[in-house]
Amino acid sequence: MSRFAYVNGRFVRHGEAVVPIEDRGYQLADGVYEVWAVFDGKLADAEGHFARLWRSLDALRIAHPMSQASLTMVLREAVRRNKVKEGLCYLQITRGVAKRDHAFPNPAVPPAIVVTAKSLDRSAAEAKAAKGASVISVPENRWGRCDIKSIGLLPNVLAKQAARERGALEAWFVDDMGLVTEGASSNAWIIDAEGALRTRDTNANILRGVTRSTLLEVIRETGLPFSEKPFTIAEAQAAKEAFITGAGSLVTPITQIDGVKLGDGQPGPVAIGLRRSYMERARLKAV
Structure with missing residues (x-):
């Protein structure tokens, strides 16, 4: 079964998904992530994960890439496209893509976002x-x-x-x-x-x-x-x-x-x- 990933605004086949080489997550680990358990095709403990996500982003002064409602739609679509009934949904948000420098990009750049989902064998x-x-x-x-x-x-x-x-x-x-x-x-x-x-x-x-x-x-x-x-x-x-x-x-x-x-x-x-x-x-x- 083909897998799909959401990368900076669009869904692409998992094997073809790429991020720019100067993504600050790749070069500086300048980003955060969350992992939702998926039960029956639904996101578990959703509010708790969102609360922690916003807190982590704010602590690192990374802009929110979209509203919680919009992000929920993206996560659910990733779960749906990957036909995940039981599994995990992974979200990563970095400060964005910019010429490599330890200090924040000035002017600021849009945050970069990746979402993937995969099935797990719950019986195992x-x-x-x-x-x-x-x-x-x-x-x-x-x-x-x-x-x-x-x-x-x-x-x-x-x-x-x-x-x-x-x-x-x-x-x-x-x-x-x-x-x-x-x-x-x-x-x-x-x-x-x-x-x-x-x-x-x-x-x-x-x-x-x-x-x-x-x-x-x-x-x-x-x-x-x-x-x-x-x-x-x-x-x-x-x-x-x-x-x-x-x-x-x-x-x-x-x-x-x-x-x-x-x-x-x-x-x-x-x-x-x-x-x-x-x-x-x-x-x-x-x-």
């Missing part, structure tokens, strides 16, 4: 979640504004590769105080030895995960004890359960951390239940 993802996944820890070496969803992801790339080489799904960054910040492409959670659900607070300049926010709504409704309290790798290894959240991973149980099995090495009931509850809510609210 469910099988992986049912089995559980492992994570490794790596030193936190990213810039101090990880709350901005920037396309400058080289530390994340290296962390993911380190995880891949050790047979793990994800890498958790650990700061200079020995506390887990977040994963290379996800938020990190544990259910500690006392049975309390914990994840890092966003004041630590971690990414304000949209899946994280939706899951917090579910958690509050269930009445599970919860705190935005950081934890160490040792605490995570001694935890009853652990899991990660993100648009790609949704809610994925973690059964091994740095080679240490959690409990009996099987996904815990709370993580499994939260995955189910999150997906039910996300499908219901998808647009």
Whole structure:
């Protein structure tokens, strides 16, 4: 099946899509991105992703390329043209195309925008979640504004590769105080030895995960004890359960951390239940 991409105002065949060589995203990583999970051909957690997109653009002083209503139409059309029922929709906005210079173009240029969509095998993802996944820890070496969803992801790339080489799904960054910040492409959670659900607070300049926010709504409704309290790798290894959240991973149980099995090495009931509850809510609210 042919795939299609939206590039700066028009849809083109995916294999023929190009961006100018002086796009500041290509040369300077001067841009932001968002990824929507797609359920039943609809965008999950749409409002949360848009809110974070506008916040990231404003933080980097990149102009909004179009209204939210217009952008929603583009995203939906990308999903439709690519016949995606279950999958992901990717959006990237850069400062635009201009002669290479570190400072902003003067006069300003129009932002550049790319949208793609792809299908995923949800049954395969469910099988992986049912089995559980492992994570490794790596030193936190990213810039101090990880709350901005920037396309400058080289530390994340290296962390993911380190995880891949050790047979793990994800890498958790650990700061200079020995506390887990977040994963290379996800938020990190544990259910500690006392049975309390914990994840890092966003004041630590971690990414304000949209899946994280939706899951917090579910958690509050269930009445599970919860705190935005950081934890160490040792605490995570001694935890009853652990899991990660993100648009790609949704809610994925973690059964091994740095080679240490959690409990009996099987996904815990709370993580499994939260995955189910999150997906039910996300499908219901998808647009």
